[in-house]
Each structure stands twice: as C-alpha cells, then as structure tokens.
Amino acid sequence: MIIEKLALVTANSASLQPFYSDILGFPVIRSEQGSFTVQAGWSELTFQETSDEADGEHYYHFAFTIPENKLPEAKAWIxxxxxxxxxxxxxxxxxxxxxxxxxxxxxxxxNILELIARHTMDNSVERPFDPKQDIICISEIGVPTADIPAAVEHLAKLGLMSYKTTNESFNPIGDDNGLLLVVSTGRRWHFTNKTAESFPVRVHIREAGELSFSSNEHGLTIENIN
Incomplete structure (x- = not known):
C-alpha cells in the first residue's frame, strides 16, 4: 500500500512548519496562511489549521520508512x-x-513520529545515512476507533486487507510499504504515555484513492472522496 499524501490538522501551522523544514530537512512544497505541505520521500505531508478549539490537543502517530540497515545511524541523527x-x-x-x-x-x-527500519524490505544502502535520500516515505498512520471490526470490514471492501498479526485492540491494514494502524481508542501508543485518540485524517492511497477518516461515539466514518 503506497501512501502518497497524508493530511492532518494542527492548531498552529506556522509554529510547526520550521520543525519539518529546518529540523527534519523536508522540502516545503506549499506554504500558505493556515497550512503547509512538505515532501517526505515519495509521500507528501500536509498540516492544515483548524478552528476547532479542541484541536489544540490533537496528536497523531505516523511513521517514516528508512533503509533496513540504517536504524543506528538514523537514531544518532534524530x-x-x-x-x-x-x-x-x-x-x-x-x-x-x-x-x-x-x-x-x-x-x-x-505528534508521535517514528523512524522504522523494516528488515523484510530489500532497501539497504551502503553509504552513510542521508535523511534527504533515506527517509523513503510515510509508511504508517494511526486511525483509532471505537469499533475496529467495522473499520476493518469497510477497508476490506476497498481492497485494503489486514497485515500480519492482529488482535482485538490492534489491526494494521496494508503491507510493508504502507499501513493504516487501526487501533482501539484509549490504547497506549508504543514508547509514549499518550493514548490513541481519533482525529480527522485524509490519506491518499495509490491503490484506493483518497480516504477521509473522522470519528464519533460509534466508531470511524470512512469516506472515499475520489
């Protein structure tokens, strides 16, 4: 599953943009009042300001794939x-x-970011780690929900199937290239003290088009907005 574009909300895009452009070194594709987009490998990442006062507390979990042999160097870099x-x-x-x-x-x-080296992938490189070349793509986005089975069933109808091990609180969808992490709301995100909460997400998947995720007390609303 190829994640070509990911759009998330934020309380203040102007204060967030320097982290992605200066600290992580992602090229800025677009920047305007209230939003910006950066290039992360083959994926585009957009943050859009929202007027919802609750959005100041919003956070997401997403991951970037790096070459499978470069985790130690990437760790030192970040x-x-x-x-x-x-x-x-x-x-x-x-x-x-x-x-x-x-x-x-x-x-x-x-937001909880991750650099992941997947040893199942044939993408090792024999040069020093270079974030401009070696952050390959966005390969995960968390989509918490109160009803995992319903979300999994909906995504299966779009041809997006479960990946490897699943359980009642965690059901990843996709493959090594890209995953939707369908998790139970309230589940703790790994290596943090934060729990998974559902916030608006738009993701353009090569195989399925553009999907919009939003939540209510019953679970996720998933719209295909092609």
Missing amino acids: EARVPIGTEAGEDVSYSESWNSHSVYFEDPAG
Whole structure:
C-alpha cells in the first residue's frame, strides 16, 4: 500500500512548519496562511489549521520508512535534534513479528513520529545515512476507533486487507510499504504515555484513492472522496 499524501490538522501551522523544514530537512512544497505541505520521500505531508478549539490537543502517530540497515545511524541523527522516546529503559523498539526496529520522537505539536527500519524490505544502502535520500516515505498512520471490526470490514471492501498479526485492540491494514494502524481508542501508543485518540485524517492511497477518516461515539466514518 503506497501512501502518497497524508493530511492532518494542527492548531498552529506556522509554529510547526520550521520543525519539518529546518529540523527534519523536508522540502516545503506549499506554504500558505493556515497550512503547509512538505515532501517526505515519495509521500507528501500536509498540516492544515483548524478552528476547532479542541484541536489544540490533537496528536497523531505516523511513521517514516528508512533503509533496513540504517536504524543506528538514523537514531544518532534524530537524537542529536530532539529527545527520543524510551520504554523500560530502552530507546529502540524491536518487533519480532514485523522484523523491524524503530525509534520514536515527537514534534512541537505532540505528534508521535517514528523512524522504522523494516528488515523484510530489500532497501539497504551502503553509504552513510542521508535523511534527504533515506527517509523513503510515510509508511504508517494511526486511525483509532471505537469499533475496529467495522473499520476493518469497510477497508476490506476497498481492497485494503489486514497485515500480519492482529488482535482485538490492534489491526494494521496494508503491507510493508504502507499501513493504516487501526487501533482501539484509549490504547497506549508504543514508547509514549499518550493514548490513541481519533482525529480527522485524509490519506491518499495509490491503490484506493483518497480516504477521509473522522470519528464519533460509534466508531470511524470512512469516506472515499475520489
């Protein structure tokens, strides 16, 4: 599953843009009053200001794929710029079922970002880590919901199927290239003290077009807005 574009909301885009352009070094594609878009590998990431007062507390979890052999160098690069998350005294996450290593960090708005090296992918490089070349794409976005089975069923009708191990509170959809992390609201995000909450998301998936996710007390509303 290829995530070509991801659009999220924020309380203040002007204060957030320098983190992505200056700290992470992502090229700015568009910048205007109330929004900006940066290029992250083959993916575009947009933050759009919202007038909803509650949006000041909004945060998302999303991940960037890096070459499978570059996690140590990528970790050194990012922790020289921002604090990285820890859990049980560890600052690197290893998933045996996914065969991947990750590090986590936050942007100034509290969004939870991840650099993930998936050892199932044939994308190693034999040069020093270069974020301009080696942040390959956005490969995960969390979409919390109160009703995981309903969301999974809806996405299956769009041809987007479950990935590897699932359980009652976590059901990733997609493949190594890209995943929608369908998780239960209230579930703790890995390597943080934050719980998963549902906020508006728009994602353009090559295989399914543009999808809009919003929530209510019954679960996710998923619209295909092609």
